[in-house]
Amino acid sequence: MLTEKSKKLRSLINCSIFAAVTAILAQIEIPLPLIPISGQTLAVGIAATVLGSRHGAIAMFVYAAIGAIGLPVFTGFSGGPQVLVGPSGGYIFGFIAAAYFTGLVLEKTKFTIPMAFIANIVGMVVTLIFGTIQLKIVMDLNWNAAIAAGVYPFIAVGLIKAFLASLIGITVRRRLLQAKLITASHKEVA
Known part of the structure; x- marks a missing residue:
């Protein structure tokens, strides 16, 4: 039986692993004029699908924080505030x-591939909203230009990544549950 300290340490390790996976997948990129397409969003979807809301968000916070302090974890080995x-x-x-x-x-809902696909589409929309708002402000674009640069190029590839994150995430989640390396949700499907 795991102690509470052991469970917390395991959760911290899982969050750190997914922050590292995000840093690695961030280096897979397709350059575009303003914002490149990268593997980051695939990693976000996998992390959330495997770890759930709280730990998935913590993993992404850790990723953003280590990038903010200057470690080259963002796309193109960039980092810094x-x-x-x-x-x-x-x-x-x-x-x-x-x-x-x-x-x-x-x-x-349920941890199934179809629900994970829907959930990852929700996540994609959230990312695009945050990204487009800041892109508009920083680049001083009108809404049409911001959406054209910050949303449209990412829709098709985002749907592909949402599907892959669902498939990979549910498969990894099930294996980690079997190995007792993560805790099941109350609505977990075997």
Whole structure:
């Protein structure tokens, strides 16, 4: 039987692992004029699907925090507070909220691949909202230009990543549950 300290340590380790996975997937990128397409959002979806709302959000907070202090974990091996206040910073802040809402949808419904896909689409929308708002402000764009640069290029690839995050996340979650490395939700499906 695990002690409360052991459970907290295991949760901290899981959050740290998913922050590191996000940093690694951030380096997979397709450059675009203002905001690149990267593997970050795939990692956000996987983290939220595996860890749930609270720990998924904590993992993304850790990711943003280590990037904010200057470690090169953001896309293109960048880091520092200037990234968070720049054109792409809203997306990074959005990762925290997206992980929370993705996990929350799953916790309120069921941890299945179809529900995970819906939850990851919710997370994608949350990320795009945060990102587009900051892009508009930082780049002094009108709403049409901000949406054209900050939303449209990411929809198709976002749906693909939402599906992959669902498939990978549910598979990993089930294996971690079997190994007793994470705790099941009260609505967990075997």
